Amino acid sequence: MEQVYPVFICYMNDESEHPYLACVPDMDILTEGDSFADAIKMARDAIGLTGISMEDHQEKLPEPSSQSAAIEKARQNAGEIDFSKGTLTYVDIDFTEYRKQTETKTVLRNVSLPDWLSHEAEHAGINISKVLQDALVNLLHVKQNL
Numbered sequence: 315m316e317q318v319y320p321v322f323i324c325y326m327n328d329e330s331e332h333p334y335l336a337c338v339p340d341m342d343i344l345t346e347g348d349s350f351a352d353a354i355k356m357a358r359d360a361i362g363l364t365g366i367s368m369e370d371h372q373e374k375l376p377e378p379s380s381q382s383a384a385i386e387k388a389r390q391n392a393g394e395i396d397f398s399k400g401t402l403t404y405v406d407i408d409f410t411e412y413r414k415q416t417e418t419k420t421v422l423r424n425v426s427l428p429d430w431l432s433h434e435a436e437h438a439g440i441n442i443s444k445v446l447q448d449a450l451v452n453l454l455h456v457k458q459n460l
Contacts, residue, residue, distance in 0.1 A: 316408045317365075317375065320384035321357045323350060324400035337397040338405075339387035340376045341365075350401075358405050362412035369409065 322337045332346035334353035338361055345360045347353030365375055379387060381402065388398035425446065427435075435442055451458045 315375070315410060316406065317378055318404050318406045319361055319378045320381065321354070321403050321405045322384075322388050322397035322400040323353045323357075323403060324395055324397055325350075335395065335397075335400075336360075337388060337391075337395075337400070339384050339391060339397070340379050342391070354403065354405055358407055361405060361407050362409065362416070365407065365409045366413050366416070369413075375409070 319338055319340050322339070324335045324337075326333050326335055332348055332352075334347040334350055336345050336347060336353040336357040337343070338345075338357055341361060341364050343357070343360045343364060345353070345356040347356045368375055384402065385398045388400075389396065391397075425442065427442070432442070435445075447458075
């Protein structure tokens with residue numbers, strides 16, 4: 315699922331280790347970056363992590379706010395920093411692709427095969443895990459990350 319969320323970025327000062335702060339009001343996210351571009355990258359990463367965590371907990375992802383609603387949310391949540399006075403930008407995220415890029419660990423699954431078929435595959439040098447992965451990608455019509 316693809317979304318585009320409003321993000322406010324504020325420059326703090328040169329003395330700060332990460333002088334750019336980013337706020338994603340729709341997800342109550344605050345993050346920081348070394349540069350404006352890094353703050354956008356960090357916001358995208360934080361949105362991705364928050365979104366897939368919400369999906370894992372069967373929570374509905376928030377709908378992106380309009381510009382005026384995002385400004386109002388930022389004003390309402392203003393503590394020491396009023397992010398509504400920062401630069402408003404938009405960050406896109408594809409939660410499906412983000413999950414594929416971040417969840418790369420392999421999981422062990424038991425597969426039942428007739429003994430004769432397992433023997434034939436082993437004799438032919440076929441990697442059964444690879445065949446199963448390829449078949450699932452094809453069957454599910456998903457793009458596999460390399």
